[in-house]
Amino acid sequence: MTERRTRYPGPIAAAAVHPHGLVAQGFAEDAALAAVLDRYPADLFDINLYDYDDEGQVSLRTGARGRLDGGQLLEAIQQGRLWVNMRDVERGWPELWRATMAEFDRVMGDAYPGLKAASRNGQLILSSPKARVPYHFDASGVILFHLRGRKRLFVFPGDEAHLPERSMEQVIARQTTEEIPYVRAFEQDAQAIDLEPGQALTWPFFAPHRVENLDRFCVSLSVDFQTWASRFRRGALYTNAVLRSRGGTPRSTDRMGQAELAARWAASVLLKRTGALKSRLEGFERDFEPDVGAVDGAGRLSVDPAGGQG
Numbered sequence: 001m002t003e004r005r006t007r008y009p010g011p012i013a014a015a016a017v018h019p020h021g022l023v024a025q026g027f028a029e030d031a032a033l034a035a036v037l038d039r040y041p042a043d044l045f046d047i048n049l050y051d052y053d054d055e056g057q058v059s060l061r062t063g064a065r066g067r068l069d070g071g072q073l074l075e076a077i078q079q080g081r082l083w084v085n086m087r088d089v090e091r092g093w094p095e096l097w098r099a100t101m102a103e104f105d106r107v108m109g110d111a112y113p114g115l116k117a118a119s120r121n122g123q124l125i126l127s128s129p130k131a132r133v134p135y136h137f138d139a140s141g142v143i144l145f146h147l148r149g150r151k152r153l154f155v156f157p158g159d160e161a162h163l164p165e166r167s168m169e170q171v172i173a174r175q176t177t178e179e180i181p182y183v184r185a186f187e188q189d190a191q192a193i194d195l196e197p198g199q200a201l202t203w204p205f206f207a208p209h210r211v212e213n214l215d216r217f218c219v220s221l222s223v224d225f226q227t228w229a230s231r232f233r234r235g236a237l238y239t240n241a242v243l244r245s246r247g248g249t250p251r252s253t254d255r256m257g258q259a260e261l262a263a264r265w266a267a268s269v270l271l272k273r274t275g276a277l278k279s280r281l282e283g284f285e286r287d288f289e290p291d292v293g294a295v296d297g298a299g300r301l302s303v304d305p306a307g308g309q310g
């Protein structure tokens, strides 16, 4: 049996690679990408540029969609140092989503027959040859379908040392733009996996990870999903964040049984509805617009603020 690299339950005990059949369908070719970039809703783009200091600590600049057409935007990504995330693929590119869901069912059904996804959500990620995504966790299960280029994933243990619950609460309740804390010493605990087109990667629920592109323009589709167990846990962490903001000292979700986790999830649904904890991430400023030939692919913002919405 594989060693469990997480304290969270679920059928995925460690990072694992699975073959998938999405590449041959042509979704990641230049013409298809340029066309989808042209029509993808501007409010579904996240455009990030990450800088790292000598200790591996990250700072983030964020981009507006800008005015480039699809072909130019693709060129800016291929030449620059950008990480472009197109959210809600189910809405933005239904054909890709349908094909991906067929692969999701096949891959997950073969590898983790007990796993029941209660919800699924897709993000298409286009990233520059030298882009690197910093250490973070996703509050869900994830399968990453790799479609083009080469990238290296580093997956870390999901224990309290690498994934402190207090930091998870802050991220889940959207109280910080910071990710969970990272130190270089974690690297010795990483599982490193190189991904080629046609391979998909799964890892344990919530496990921290980071990504380095291996000198190629990369296209991946990340599908995050919730089971009822992961949803209960995420909700419990949100409720704990609210309790802590009111001076409470909630205990770790590790010590809660399913009934208590479910009750805390139910509380989180009500707390969100009543707006108990306001997200501190709304309305933040953008730093740049993608531009072909600009340093890192990051050009100046256009003066017309509507330019970012077009």
Ligand SMILES: [Fe+2]
Pocket: 136, 137, 138, 209
């Ligand atoms: Fe991630």
